[in-house]
Amino acid sequence: MGGGISAVRDDEEWQQQVRQRLLAWFEKHRRPLPWRQTRNPYAILVSEILLQQTTVEAARPFFERFLQRFPTIHDLAKASLDEVLQVWAGIGYYARARHLHEAAKRIVEEFGGHIPSDFETLLQLPGIGRYTAGAIASIAFGKRVPALDTNAIRVLSRLLGWRGDPKSTTFQKRLWDAATALLPDEAPGEFNQALMDLAALICLPEAPECPLCPLQPLCAAAASGVPEQFPTLPQRRRWRKRREVACVIWREGYLLVAQRAEGWWQGLWECPRGEMLPDESPLNAAERLASERLGLTVTAQAILTTLTHTVTVHRITLTAVECRYLSGELRLQGYQDARWLPLEEAQRLPSPSPQKDLLAFLTHQRRLGRQASLF
Structure with missing residues (x-):
């Protein structure tokens, strides 16, 4: 990783500029996604499990179809696994459906059907890792926790000018610490979603649209002239x-x-x-x-x-x-x-x-x- 990490994290003026610029951009350019039309924790849980391995475009119609069949967490918990798998058919990665079904049953049995708002408690549910727990806690409940998926990691790595393998333990820890420092006290879920949209629309893996980026004046990777080289990605997998x-x-x-x-x-x-x-x-x-x-x-x-x-x-x-x-x-x-x-x-x-x-x-x-x- 590059140097100057502590200085970046401790620079409150720089952090405030990142927050203001990103949220102002998000207000104008946010994607009109169906799961953003609600703060219902159950709908957000379904969307985040779905988006673990499915593109946004493929997820749109499926999300609505799934909620029509299982409109509440109680409906999902009462359904048989065969019913859930039948509705899930065609979207792939069926372990997600099994985990979601099991999580719904546990939420009904242990929490009376109320999805936990606490990050650590969410992590104990089947199929929910650090990113998914952070997304649910911040978006549905306004908790001040990061939500870093592969795309958000790319944005922050470039913003901070960090190289290295983003999957390494050291890189992950320091990046999540930096993301926590950047989060605003108010509307942390909006900030997390803004990072996701910036990654999807502008901060692309190849040929990022730096001139259109609201964070370009603050971005170390953009200043380097080779932003696509941040972070250092592992070799492509061999089939x-x-x-x-x-x-x-x-x-x-x-x-x-x-x-x-x-x-x-x-x-x-x-x-x-x-x-x-x-x-x-x-x-x-x-x-x-x-x-x-x-x-x-x-x-x-x-x-x-x-x-x-x-x-x-x-x-x-x-x-x-x-x-x-x-x-x-x-x-x-x-x-x-x-x-x-x-x-x-x-x-x-x-x-x-x-x-x-x-x-x-x-x-x-x-x-x-x-x-x-x-x-």
Whole structure:
């Protein structure tokens, strides 16, 4: 990190200019987001969990749809996990839905349905880390705590002229201390949201619009002439290639779908799938996985389609294999439930995006009159 950090934090005049300039800019340029039309802590909780892994544009319609289905925290707490996952379907990162559901139940049970306003108490709830707790506490309750996500960290790092890895423990501690010092006593939530909007509209990761920035006269990175070099970002992640097979198993016209007990898509339904061994063919992998994970003997007949998708650092090639049931009773490994269902009913279960794509493919095949090979 660069020098002069203590001087910056102790310079009250500089801090006051940052607050005044940023809040004045925010008053004119704030984004009209649906979760900003309310101070309802529940709505803000939902929005902040949603925004952990979803862009603002993708979150807009989903936020409103979610609140229509679960308008209060009591409604969410009373719902089954399957209901919540069904509504969440299509937005991804389903652990967020499980955490939000569990948090709602705990808030109802332990706090009578009142979302805690205390930062430390919020941190104890499932799925809520330091940023999310700070956002809820400051925006919904006016508490003077920072809310630093990746974008706000970029703004403050440039403003202060700090290099270094923003994910390092030392950098994080000093940055959160600096953010706390900058917060105004009044309307800290407005200040936190202003940082987010400045990051989204002007202080971009590449080619920041410094001439339009209200903080340019105060910004160390802008003065350096190379603001995009602040902070020092870690190397881009390397994708790990992974080959998987999905077992599309039919029995007397019914499709087998199973509910994940763990992992990326815990609680969601899919055609049973798993990783292929090195040099293993998709057909052999399907027969092996049906035996190991389901306790079934099947005959793998044909490759139906190949899908590609990503999960965290994995770039997955998923080969769907049509299988016919021969014998055996279900003995599940890695799944908590399984059902033989008509294709139409399987489509109504909460499922991850790759499964939805696979079911859409099967439906399309049926419409083309290819039922003989599929059923």
